Amino acid sequence: MTPKITRFLTEQVPATPCLIVDLDVVEQHYHDLHKALPDGKIFYAIKANPAPAILKRLVSLGSCFDAASLQEVQMCLDAGADPKHISYGNTLKKPSAITEAYAKGINLFVFDSLEELEKIAQHAPGSRVFCRLAVENEGADWPLSRKFGTTTAHAHTLMLRAKELNLIPYGLSFHVGSQQTGIAAYQHAIRAVSTLFNDLCHEGIDLQMLNLGGGFPTHYREKIPPIYDFAKAIDDALTEYFPHKRPEIFLEPGRYMVGQAGTVSTEVILVSRRGGAETDPRWVYLDIGRFGGLAETEGEAIRYQFRTPHDQTGGSTSPCIVAGPSCDGIDILYEKNRVAFPDALKSGDRIEILATGAYVSTYCSVGFNGFPPLEEYYI
């Protein structure tokens, strides 16, 4: 939590639950990633947080954008992005969305199947296309490998087909999974795609671009490798597997760019030992839960850190189960990975949930149990 956010919370005391994002932290992460991987062109994965303030700040820094839908394409344009700096990065696109994006000047589209490729050829003729490969997602807290990507063999066929369809076979992409903490995942993937680059080159298809996807982690409870370690591993792998000519490198950071920038402020609704005995676990119920934005606590995949008003008092703590405010039985945040809250914690206390800038504001439900969507502040 940054001093700017602390000051905002102290001075404004906004109603809970709410999300406060420090835009300077987003900018810092943009610079850090750019410095770590100067060869990489940054396409911010808007889905992590599409707030206009974030998009405008990134436009001013020269960022490119990875859009998951026509609506996200429009958000970038509204923030002042050049359509040439936008990649339509969802392998699932309605024909009408392709047509409209194309009309707005988008000419870079991803695909991972013949059917999608044919749709792009029909509705965005002559565009640049890149094929998403399925790669190992081991080490990722939020894997993406089952739903997306194809085999290198099929990608080979599809890239040849792309050329026949008068599209520009532009590059290849992969995604090692979100909140990927294993450096090796990138190395293995780069090796796999380099072979396909070579094979296609021999068939007269000179791919220009390698899209490394996102996945760079943000710091939650567990320690993560610094971005420079990822950058070094990626750079080494590129040197090793692309010794003659290095392709243009695209990066699609989402969580990495905005995660640390955000803090959720929440109120404790109830602290109870439901069985009544001192030996029963304490349940801490907050006014935000899985349906108020903390969707990534599903399966306790993302394990956030908390700050309470009692942390500095040196009082005793004990592990608590943490749950959301709804009547839904699955609205439990942490039961296996309990949180050591101060024994002094009580109903009415305001606590902060750290590193909540990514994948919180938009997962939020429109009104489950009548609770309104999360308020957001960008400062």
Next chain:
Amino acid sequence: MTPKITRFLTEQVPATPCLIVDLDVVEQHYHDLHKALPDGKIFYAIKANPAPAILKRLVSLGSCFDAASLQEVQMCLDAGADPKHISYGNTLKKPSAITEAYAKGINLFVFDSLEELEKIAQHAPGSRVFCRLAVENEGADWPLSRKFGTTTAHAHTLMLRAKELNLIPYGLSFHVGSQQTGIAAYQHAIRAVSTLFNDLCHEGIDLQMLNLGGGFPTHYREKIPPIYDFAKAIDDALTEYFPHKRPEIFLEPGRYMVGQAGTVSTEVILVSRRGGAETDPRWVYLDIGRFGGLAETEGEAIRYQFRTPHDQTGGSTSPCIVAGPSCDGIDILYEKNRVAFPDALKSGDRIEILATGAYVSTYCSVGFNGFPPLEEYYI
């Protein structure tokens, strides 16, 4: 899907994805439940679908309401409900919410812990309170037992404490879990609470009410027992365990009341065999997924039925994996419980998802991946 919904879809051809709810089906279910359990007072669990049109229709039928939040209390009042017909049925309530609900005339509150009971005593003095017991949720597709409810022993203590706090110890409640298909669950729970009724009676606390919660199932893919079987089992258990004086019976149906009334209309974005081989499974990607309202497909818990334009042609079918439109890897609806879709199914086809009236509209995210919330039509 009712003829009224079919006609609406044919005549209006609304943009997808959207939810259409036939209010007459809601009314029919109200009457059916009332007929099956004439002793039961129906408190519609608003959280299942809080649409004003549904609430107004139910007010006109004389229904009572189970509200999960202050906002839901207000929705009922806005629909014309008498505050005396509203139960504040969430064991998690902010003090400010209790105060406001009390000021609006609500005087029936649930609790399952000493801490919550004390909050109610302070902010809604003199109100009627009921204690939620934790009961076995075996047989429920959407269990609720870990997060809510206390032991009978502790409930005993708490009801005595309620009296000391000048509250009215009014009754007991339990919840057998949502989409409960086992009739025995109600019987076991009624037996357990009857003992507590007797014990408290001996201590001078004459409880008036037994709240059987919700849980009554709606028909998805698998066959479920008719509501009359549940009613008979409940009636028999009440006769057996409350032989002298039967308490006032409250019911909190949500899914049962509105599930069958709704149909989601969705468009197929893509049908693909991602590996390219005929032996690869077909993936069917829809324009609605887990974050567009179908949240209860988490863990494939709720298994919806589908209708396609090819169902009547007698063509071949094969099992498909079904997924949503977002870039999120967990936005997969059915992978284990595959859906036998016609082999003729293709991108652009409109299909219907049946029995989607409950727990769809409000789970929907505010805009994950840029997709706007589900459009809703109440006819």
